[in-house]
Amino acid sequence: MLKTINLKKVYPNGEEALKGINLEIPNGQVVALIGPSGAGKSTFIRTINRLVEPTSGKVYFANEKNDITSLNKSKLRKIRRQIGMIFQEFALVERLSVMENVLSGRLGYVGFWNSFFRKFPQKDIEEAFRLLQRIGLEHMLDKRADELSGGQRQRVGIARALIQNPMLLLVDEPTASLDPKNSRQIMRLICELCKERDLAAIINIHDVYLAQNFAERIIGLKAGKIVYDGKPSGLSETILTKIYGEEDWSKTVAN
Amino acid sequence: MNDKKVIWKRKPLIKNRLLRIGLILLISTYLLSVFLTTEIDWQRILEGIPRGKNFIFAFFPPDFITRSDEILAGIFESLWMTIVATIVGILISIPVSLGAAKNIAPKFVYFLSRGVITLSRSFQEVILAIFFVKLMGFGPFAGMVTLSLSTIGFFAKLLSEDIEDINKSQAEAIKSTGSNWFQWVNYGVQPQVMPRFIGLSLYRLDINFRESAVIGIVGGGGIGSTLNTAFDRYEFETAAAVLIVIISIVMIVEYTSSHLRKLIK
Amino acid sequence: MPIIKQKDYKTWKKFDRKRDLQNWLCWFLGTLIFSFCFGLISSKTIWFYVFDSHNEALDLLGRMFPPETNYFLTLIKPIWDTLNIATIGTTIGTLIAIPLAFLSANNTTPSKKFIRPLALFCIVSSRSINSVIWALLLVAVVGPGVLAGIIAIGLRSIGFCGKLLYEAIEEIDENQIEAIEATGANKAQIMTFGIVPQILPAFTSISIYRWDINIREATVVGLVGAGGIGIELDAQIGDLAWAKVSVILLAIVVAVVFSEWITAKIRKAII
Numbered sequence: 153m154l155k156t157i158n159l160k161k162v163y164p165n166g167e168e169a170l171k172g173i174n175l176e177i178p179n180g181q182v183v184a185l186i187g188p189s190g191a192g193k194s195t196f197i198r199t200i201n202r203l204v205e206p207t208s209g210k211v212y213f214a215n216e217k218n219d220i221t222s223l224n225k226s227k228l229r230k231i232r233r234q235i236g237m238i239f240q241e242f243a244l245v246e247r248l249s250v251m252e253n254v255l256s257g258r259l260g261y262v263g264f265w266n267s268f269f270r271k272f273p274q275k276d277i278e279e280a281f282r283l284l285q286r287i288g289l290e291h292m293l294d295k296r297a298d299e300l301s302g303g304q305r306q307r308v309g310i311a312r313a314l315i316q317n318p319m320l321l322l323v324d325e326p327t328a329s330l331d332p333k334n335s336r337q338i339m340r341l342i343c344e345l346c347k348e349r350d351l352a353a354i355i356n357i358h359d360v361y362l363a364q365n366f367a368e369r370i371i372g373l374k375a376g377k378i379v380y381d382g383k384p385s386g387l388s389e390t391i392l393t394k395i396y397g398e399e400d401w402s403k404t405v406a407n
Numbered sequence: 408m409n410d411k412k413v414i415w416k417r418k419p420l421i422k423n424r425l426l427r428i429g430l431i432l433l434i435s436t437y438l439l440s441v442f443l444t445t446e447i448d449w450q451r452i453l454e455g456i457p458r459g460k461n462f463i464f465a466f467f468p469p470d471f472i473t474r475s476d477e478i479l480a481g482i483f484e485s486l487w488m489t490i491v492a493t494i495v496g497i498l499i500s501i502p503v504s505l506g507a508a509k510n511i512a513p514k515f516v517y518f519l520s521r522g523v524i525t526l527s528r529s530f531q532e533v534i535l536a537i538f539f540v541k542l543m544g545f546g547p548f549a550g551m552v553t554l555s556l557s558t559i560g561f562f563a564k565l566l567s568e569d570i571e572d573i574n575k576s577q578a579e580a581i582k583s584t585g586s587n588w589f590q591w592v593n594y595g596v597q598p599q600v601m602p603r604f605i606g607l608s609l610y611r612l613d614i615n616f617r618e619s620a621v622i623g624i625v626g627g628g629g630i631g632s633t634l635n636t637a638f639d640r641y642e643f644e645t646a647a648a649v650l651i652v653i654i655s656i657v658m659i660v661e662y663t664s665s666h667l668r669k670l671i672k
Numbered sequence: 673m674p675i676i677k678q679k680d681y682k683t684w685k686k687f688d689r690k691r692d693l694q695n696w697l698c699w700f701l702g703t704l705i706f707s708f709c710f711g712l713i714s715s716k717t718i719w720f721y722v723f724d725s726h727n728e729a730l731d732l733l734g735r736m737f738p739p740e741t742n743y744f745l746t747l748i749k750p751i752w753d754t755l756n757i758a759t760i761g762t763t764i765g766t767l768i769a770i771p772l773a774f775l776s777a778n779n780t781t782p783s784k785k786f787i788r789p790l791a792l793f794c795i796v797s798s799r800s801i802n803s804v805i806w807a808l809l810l811v812a813v814v815g816p817g818v819l820a821g822i823i824a825i826g827l828r829s830i831g832f833c834g835k836l837l838y839e840a841i842e843e844i845d846e847n848q849i850e851a852i853e854a855t856g857a858n859k860a861q862i863m864t865f866g867i868v869p870q871i872l873p874a875f876t877s878i879s880i881y882r883w884d885i886n887i888r889e890a891t892v893v894g895l896v897g898a899g900g901i902g903i904e905l906d907a908q909i910g911d912l913a914w915a916k917v918s919v920i921l922l923a924i925v926v927a928v929v930f931s932e933w934i935t936a937k938i939r940k941a942i943i
């Protein structure tokens with residue numbers, strides 16, 4: 153479903169954030185991408201939908217011929233709407249209402265003037281109602297996004313990504329700004345929704361414990377290179393040391 | 408060492424002693440050279456004191472009555488000019504400020520828009536007015552064009568700075584949904600800069616009214632023309648009345664706009 | 673309620689009927705006012721001149737080029753005068769603005785009923801009258817020349833700096849003042865230790881900002897005889913010496929860009 157070949161990114165300041173990533177993700181697989189901060193996790197998922205332009209390499213999406221890196225602007229937009237994205241700081245447009253934020257996920261499908269006058273098709277609106285109900289925020293739909301709590305905001309962020317009806321979710325540290333309880337609820341929600349819709353997902357995450365508990369597959373990234381790719385159960389102390397450096401991992405490794 | 412007293416002094420504003428002395432020297436030479444090169448005709452000023460006194464007394468009592476028609480007409484003309492110029496100026500400023508924001512515009516558009524802003528900011532309203540009056544004839548139209556143009560420089564500069572300061576991830580999130588550029592601006596950028604946009608509009612309305620009082624002096628219509636005529640006719644009581652009217656309107660505008668701004672937040 | 677329930681389905685709109693109607697009404701009224709104002713202006717406009725203005729502009733540009741470059745030497749003194757008008761004027765203005773700001777700020781004024789309104793009135797009057805009008809008045813009193821320009825710029829700056837400064841004073845942190853009051857300090861000590869350090873950054877940035885504006889203003893006070901490059905501009909326009917006018921305009925652009933560059937530098941150095 154997604155395949156990257158020798159994906160590299162060098163920032164204009166000379167920072168080599170990705171040093172050749174080769175990765176293949178089948179349909180419906182939830183992958184956790186772990187690694188210390190600065191490893192290149194955010195850069196990696198942003199090169200997939202080209203919010204960050206990759207320096208070299210290929211990204212095949214949906215089929216073997218569809219190389220995202222060679223698309224023109226309008227085709228890129230069509231691909232972007234098939235890829236949902238969830239952000240660390242929620243990235244809701246704070247001065248818009250919850251409903252507008254959710255509906256903004258449909259922007260790729262409606263014309264400018266319709267979106268300008270907030271005239272979305274009835275079936276989009278119904279889908280928004282359904283999603284808001286699913287995440288338990290139907291009663292909040294008129295609130296402005298900056299009136300919500302962190303956990304609520306992230307739920308709206310999830311609804312915005314899902315209303316795109318994507319084939320792939322890119323999730324950038326969804327729990328980094330949340331308390332432990334909300335973190336687990338959000339992770340659970342994301343994984344459940346992926347199951348329901350048979351969605352593939354790449355989830356960047358700091359927290360090794362959460363990654364092990366919720367993902368089917370773990371990829372360890374360090375300094376722009378993949379250093380582990382395998383089952384959550386395969387994460388041993390030596391491997392964690394390889395990813396994160398020397399530390400007492402005995403309490404972290406799940407058994 | 409021990410017999411030295413510990414003394415404490417307030418930390419000087421500029422730490423480097425050399426720099427401090429250098430600055431003081433620089434400032435005093437500057438002041439001296441200003442004093443030496445500026446021709447001030449003390450004779451004329453001494454003569455001017457009684458003349459000035461007469462002049463000031465000539466303003467009293469302010470006379471609202473004799474020329475009340477002209478004062479009213481001038482004020483209304485200024486108001487129309489202000490309203491039209493503010494709206495036109497802001498409408499043009501919107502694309503210019505998008506073009507002048509580094510994080511939105513391509514390099515070429517960026518430099519073009521910055522050029523427009525710098526040019527429009529370089530010339531004071533009065534200079535612009537002189538030229539527009541020359542090109543388009545006397546009257547409020549030239550004044551309106553002047554005010555619109557200087558609105559662009561002011562508004563686009565400040566708004567583009569606000570656009571450059573937007574929260575990047577909110578805008579990124581909208582981009583990642585596959586929106587086109589206009590949708591991206593409408594959803595990702597506009598909501599973030601709206602409070603500033605409204606604040607600046609009200610502020611500029613206030614400035615344009617005040618400026619309309621002076622571009623009239625060079626033929627740009629409005630209350631400035633009335634003022635100019637009053638001076639030309641040596642009707643200082645009327646001039647005083649005009650000045651008082653200007654001050655009161657500015658006060659009213661300022662009061663309402665600060666209230667409005669509080670409401671919008 | 674923007675959720676609209678129909679018989680068999682519900683839908684959503686950003687605004688309900690009433691808000692929608694209000695919005696349209698506002699836009700309608702706005703357009704109406706705009707057209708009305710524009711109509712009034714246009715009734716006083718001779719459209720022939722306006723439509724012909726591009727020809728006039730081309731003609732003017734043709735006369736301006738090539739600029740008479742050696743005329744620049746004559747301009748050095750007026751430019752120097754312009755810079756001085758702006759600099760000395762700003763200094764005088766800010767110095768007078770300081771006490772006025774303290775008298776106007778809610779938390780430092782000695783009398784809210786009597787002195788504060790008076791001080792505020794001074795500030796607003798100074799702000800509402802443009803430098804050029806101040807210059808016009810002053811030329812009549814002290815005679816034409818640089819001095820009138822300096823005073824005009826100074827008078828106009830009082831209101832501007834005074835307003836921004838008193839707003840800064842009203843926003844200071846009361847806790848710090850309290851802490852100093854608690855040590856048994858007298859009024860003057862509270863001032864120097866509690867208030868001054870807090871508003872010093874605001875004060876510097878306000879004066880620099882005003883200086884930048886004043887460079888521009890100083891270019892025009894000369895048009896009414898109050899010194900600086902405006903006198904030259906007025907004279908050359910009067911003589912229809914457009915090749916010289918273009919040199920003056922160029923000099924003004926350079927001066928303004930230069931002042932903007934300097935203020936940016938100073939601001940960076942201070943922060």
Ligand SMILES: Nc1ncnc2c1ncn2[C@@H]1O[C@H](COP(=O)(O)OP(=O)(O)O)[C@@H](O)[C@H]1O
Pocket residue numbers: 163164165167168169187188189190191192193194195196
């Ligand atoms: N816009 C940028 N410009 C330059 N360097 C960047 C930029 N964004 C990220 N980097 C650098 O790239 C590396 C990877 O960053 P990032 O992908 O954000 O890591 P992570 O998300 O794993 O913490 C870091 O060293 C970071 O400093």
Ligand SMILES: [Mg+2]
Pocket residue numbers: 193194195325
């Ligand atoms: Mg990151």
